[in-house]
Amino acid sequence: MIEATDNFSDDNKLGEGGFGPVYKGKLVSNKREIAVKRLSRNSKQGTKEFQNEVILCSKLQHRNLVKVLGCCIQGKEIMLIYEYMPNKSLDSFLFDPTQKKLLDWSKRFNIICGITRGLLYLHQDSRLRVIHRDLKPSNILLDNDMNPKISDFGLAKICGDDQIEGNTNRVVGTYGYMAPEYVIDGLFSVKSDVFSFGILLLEIVSGKKNKGLIYTSSNHSLVGHVSNTNNF
Structure with a gap:
């Protein structure tokens, strides 16, 4: 190497x-x-x-x-x-003032659909039921045609065919994308990834970060901001 x-x-x-x-x-x-x-x-x-x-x-x-x-x-x-993924990660497009202009609605929709297919495969269609536990823009890579690929499975958990949740004493992941029940009680499930995907979806649609920005009209986060439909 x-x-x-x-x-x-x-x-x-x-x-x-x-x-x-x-x-x-x-x-x-x-x-x-x-x-x-x-x-x-x-x-x-x-x-x-x-x-x-x-x-x-x-x-x-x-x-x-x-x-x-x-x-x-x-x-x-x-x-x-x-x-090698020539377009690097999704966050390099979403949150860059210049690069984000290249993400028109058709590209954003295609990225959303691709992530959804990958997540459905992990949760339902693969030989292993996998909970990723760290779904976020920097872990979505983009190929030459801007097709998304989920990456970084270091924190992922394998579940049995009939197992949809688990518990851990070691909470890992990225704050802002982790489901409340996981942060508080260490309980993770396929729903944990769905929660993370929901945050990711809001970021893709709005082009704004869930963390690091202050929305004076709401609860100081993207989730709190969009929960008031008048703001979105």
């Missing part, structure tokens, strides 16, 4: 998440473009989340889920190799 990413050059850095930095690369063998996620030593996630993502992505196949091409563990180096 050193040669593929030009020794993890800053020029090839695509972004950084909870796992660590992500770099653009090109395989020497066939010149295929890839994205390499490298575990940071300061990462809040670790080997457990890495293994979780590898296992899940090897078993899940859907056009609206990002594809993992391989992985690497050598000493303290832990890396995941993904298909």
